[in-house]
Amino acid sequence: MYPGRFEYQAPTTLEEALATLDRYGDEGKVLAGGQSLLPLMKLRFASPRALVDINRVAGLDRLAEEDGELRIGALVRHRDCERSELLGGRWGVLADAAPQISDPIVRNLGTVAGSLAHADPQGDWGSALLAADARVVAASAGGRREIPLDELLLGPFTTALEPNEIITEVRVPDPGARAAGTYLKLERRVGDFATVAVAVHVSFADGTVSRAGIALTAVGPRNLRATDAEAALAGAPLDDEAIREAARLAAGAAEPRDDVRGSADYKRNVVRVFVERGLRMAARPEERGDVPRAAAAPPGRPEPSEEFAGEETAEDVMKEIREKEDQ
Amino acid sequence: MSATVSGETAETTHAITVTLNRQERSAEVEPRLLLVHFLRGTLGLTGTHVGCDTTSCGACTVLLDGKPIKSCTFLAVQADGREVTTVEGLVRDGGLHPIQEGFKEEHGLQCGFCTPGMMLTATALLAENPNPSEEEIRWALSGNVCRCTGYQNIVKAVQWAAAKMAEEGR
Ligand SMILES: Cc1cc2nc3c(=O)[nH]c(=O)nc-3n(C[C@H](O)[C@H](O)[C@H](O)COP(=O)(O)OP(=O)(O)OC[C@H]3O[C@@H](n4cnc5c(N)ncnc54)[C@H](O)[C@@H]3O)c2cc1C
Ligand code: FES
Ligand code: FES
Numbered sequence: 177m178y179p180g181r182f183e184y185q186a187p188t189t190l191e192e193a194l195a196t197l198d199r200y201g202d203e204g205k206v207l208a209g210g211q212s213l214l215p216l217m218k219l220r221f222a223s224p225r226a227l228v229d230i231n232r233v234a235g236l237d238r239l240a241e242e243d244g245e246l247r248i249g250a251l252v253r254h255r256d257c258e259r260s261e262l263l264g265g266r267w268g269v270l271a272d273a274a275p276q277i278s279d280p281i282v283r284n285l286g287t288v289a290g291s292l293a294h295a296d297p298q299g300d301w302g303s304a305l306l307a308a309d310a311r312v313v314a315a316s317a318g319g320r321r322e323i324p325l326d327e328l329l330l331g332p333f334t335t336a337l338e339p340n341e342i343i344t345e346v347r348v349p350d351p352g353a354r355a356a357g358t359y360l361k362l363e364r365r366v367g368d369f370a371t372v373a374v375a376v377h378v379s380f381a382d383g384t385v386s387r388a389g390i391a392l393t394a395v396g397p398r399n400l401r402a403t404d405a406e407a408a409l410a411g412a413p414l415d416d417e418a419i420r421e422a423a424r425l426a427a428g429a430a431e432p433r434d435d436v437r438g439s440a441d442y443k444r445n446v447v448r449v450f451v452e453r454g455l456r457m458a459a460r461p462e463e464r465g466d467v468p469r470a471a472a473a474p475p476g477r478p479e480p481s482e483e484f485a486g487e488e489t490a491e492d493v494m495k496e497i498r499e500k501e502d503q
Numbered sequence: 504m505s506a507t508v509s510g511e512t513a514e515t516t517h518a519i520t521v522t523l524n525r526q527e528r529s530a531e532v533e534p535r536l537l538l539v540h541f542l543r544g545t546l547g548l549t550g551t552h553v554g555c556d557t558t559s560c561g562a563c564t565v566l567l568d569g570k571p572i573k574s575c576t577f578l579a580v581q582a583d584g585r586e587v588t589t590v591e592g593l594v595r596d597g598g599l600h601p602i603q604e605g606f607k608e609e610h611g612l613q614c615g616f617c618t619p620g621m622m623l624t625a626t627a628l629l630a631e632n633p634n635p636s637e638e639e640i641r642w643a644l645s646g647n648v649c650r651c652t653g654y655q656n657i658v659k660a661v662q663w664a665a666a667k668m669a670e671e672g673r
Contacts, residue, residue: 214578281561282558
């Protein structure tokens with residue numbers, strides 16, 4: 177298989193890239209990691225007249241913390257996030273998501289910004305970054321604007337980006353001094369898209385939740401934010417009762433469908449269990465132990481338990497995690 | 504190459520120079536030519552295999568500036584000015600690379616279809632992490648599918664190579 181004919185442009189500056197994209201109107205496409213676009217072009221689901229390859233544009237590969245915010249440049253690969261020391265701790269939701277995306281070879285090329293622009297409802301970055309309240313910087317020949325992720329993602333493979341816009345950077349706000357989170361993904365095998373995944377990102381102040389971010393993958397037309405659950409958690413202590421109620425509300429926000437990966441009921445139940453489990457981990461991050469972040473190391477993520485229906489206590493979950501890590 | 508816009512004739516080929524297995528190779532390529540077709544078709548290097556052709560199996564894995572990528576999902580024109588290593592490039596001074604010896608010694612292959620990709624991914628792992636645990640090896644190879652071996656001997660082959668390379672001080 178090979179793509180249809182197209183013109184190829186490889187600009188080296190952002191200005192040149194924006195001008196080139198602008199000239200092609202809606203017939204040009206940005207090429208970043210190519211790990212979604214090229215497969216689509218090979219299958220002829222996409223046949224753009226031109227590709228504007230941004231891989232040679234200088235300055236887009238920065239992953240840095242600035243004024244407390246995390247800045248993820250357009251050419252930051254999944255691999256870079258997987259290996260970055262910046263992403264642990266307060267941004268645990270991002271650190272835990274990175275190594276669960278696709279397989280190690282795809283992660284060497286695929287980008288965070290490209291994932292958001294692709295807007296696959298089964299994509300993992302969409303949820304992890306929604307939970308973290310991220311926004312994107314979109315530049316065009318005419319200027320630049322910031323778009324909150326919640327407004328960027330419109331539906332399956334559909335975003336609010338104009339055809340002449342390039343996401344230059346993803347910005348993740350400072351979650352405050354005390355914040356914790358995780359990304360829990362159920363997949364049929366390593367490298368698969370999610371059957372269901374849940375992103376949890378909680379900031380604390382004075383022993384109560386100051387902000388809760390909960391987002392759901394693969395259970396709707398786009399990455400969904402569980403807004404009712406988020407609202408219920410804000411301003412209260414993160415205790416067992418609050419956690420159970422939030423998990424129930426999040427399961428209600430899911431819009432799963434029956435498919436080869438599972439029935440709608442099953443997926444809804446996984447959402448409930450994962451939100452509960454993720455919030456318990458956020459409540460007591462010190463108990464989750466060291467997540468291995470070394471090069472090429474597997475993520476220290478808890479495996480989904482056999483029994484999804486039962487109630488879990490924090491003790492059960494932590495015991496399970498520790499056992500897995502001791503192995 | 505200058506941009507072409509509506510009304511102008513599209514440039515159809517691009518001149519590229521790739522450092523392939525430590526040698527510079529130049530060619531004129533159409534933008535839509537995939538790297539794997541450039542290697543196999545244009546240059547006749549058939550050690551890089553095509554399995555799924557849908558970015559899933561890793562049979563087409565090559566190293567781009569030392570990192571494994573799937574050459575069925577990368578354009579030849581994107582490789583311009585960069586370094587590409589294929590299985591043909593593993594041989595050093597006419598002798599087998601330790602990873603190749605490892606696959607031979609530990610019976611790390613049966614039909615051999617996945618083997619070039621496996622060896623290249625493993626080489627990149629060992630360059631980054633010379634003494635990987637079994638779990639790290641399995642994790643690093645999780646994008647390379649083998650339908651024959653059950654992976655057991657592939658893991659042993661990588662461990663064999665790690666030990667040999669440590670011994671040789673590579
Ligand atoms: C086998 C396989 C398994 C995968 N599994 C997963 C998975 O489990 N979870 C997951 O989340 N993803 C998965 N992916 C997708 C992968 O993460 C892609 O890397 C990602 O979806 C797209 O990023 P990219 O940089 O490769 O974008 P590209 O393929 O280059 O582009 C994708 C789209 O975004 C546009 N675009 C790219 N960058 C920009 C930009 N900066 N500004 C504006 N538009 C832009 C392109 O024009 C195109 O429309 C998988 C892919 C493969 C091949
Ligand atoms: S042939 Fe490229 S991944 Fe299978
Ligand atoms: S040896 Fe046959 S596919 Fe791996």
